[in-house]
Amino acid sequence: MKAGEKTINLLACIAFVLAAGLGIQAWELSKERQLTVEQTQKLQMQLTQQIRFANEHSDYKTYKIKLLGKQKKLEEQAEQNLRLNNRLQRLQKQAQTQSIQLSSMQLDGKPVPLQQGLQLQTVKISAVGDFYSLLRWLRQAERDGCKVKELRLQSDMQAKEVLKMDISLEFHIAN
Numbered sequence: 809m810k811a812g813e814k815t816i817n818l819l820a821c822i823a824f825v826l827a828a829g830l831g832i833q834a835w836e837l838s839k840e841r842q843l844t845v846e847q848t849q850k851l852q853m854q855l856t857q858q859i860r861f862a863n864e865h866s867d868y869k870t871y872k873i874k875l876l877g878k879q880k881k882l883e884e885q886a887e888q889n890l891r892l893n894n895r896l897q898r899l900q901k902q903a904q905t906q907s908i909q910l911s912s913m914q915l916d917g918k919p920v921p922l923q924q925g926l927q928l929q930t931v932k933i934s935a936v937g938d939f940y941s942l943l944r945w946l947r948q949a950e951r952d953g954c955k956v957k958e959l960r961l962q963s964d965m966q967a968k969e970v971l972k973m974d975i976s977l978e979f980h981i982a983n
Contacts (some may be wrong), residue, residue, distance in 0.1 A: 888919075891981050892929060899933070899949060899977075908937035911972075919981065926980045928974040930957060933977065938969045946975075954979045 865871050896913060903910050912936040919927035935942065946956065957976040964970050 818875055827975060837894060872877070888927075888981065892919075895981065896931065898952065899931075899954075902948050902952075903935060903937075903945055906937065906941040906948075908935050908941050908945050910935050916976065922980070928978055929981055930976055930978050933973075933975050935973045936970060937973075939971055948975060952979075 892915075900910060900913070913931060913933050916930040916932050921927055935945075937945070942961075950956070951972045954977045957978050958974075959976075960974040962972040962974075964972065
């Protein structure tokens with residue numbers, strides 16, 4: 809019986825070693841499969857992007873029309889930004905002419921589209937100057953089409969003639 813038990817134990821050890829080896833091989837194969845799946849997904853994504861690019865550019869005339877449309881839109885945006893910049897520079901020059909110091913000038917949000925190709929833009933300004941200079945500057949800005957939306961005046965107790973003004977101006981710009 810001892811020889812039979814030894815044979816059974818030997819066969820059990822061999823079976824255990826074979827099972828462990830097969831388990832390790834199965835684990836390695838699953839890792840390889842996972843890497844293969846990831847590579848396949850990556851290649852499918854690249855192929856999809858290339859097909860999409862090819863479809864978008866297969867018709868040169870359509871591509872050129874889309875490109876010209878985008879270019880025209882960018883040119884219009886550049887013109888609009890230039891008009892807005894000119895308007896803000898005019899406000900600054902008028903303030904300098906009236907001896908007003910502008911502490912800050914910033915656009916408040918994006919332009920709001922209106923009818924007939926116009927847009928409404930709000931700008932917040934902080935300025936320092938004497939009362940009459942500030943008043944002349946505001947009148948000039950209103951003559952140029954600006955509308956006072958909000959106005960706050962603060963007096964400096966040390967310099968009685970100097971006022972600090974926070975103002976929101978609205979003005980129209982063409983598209």
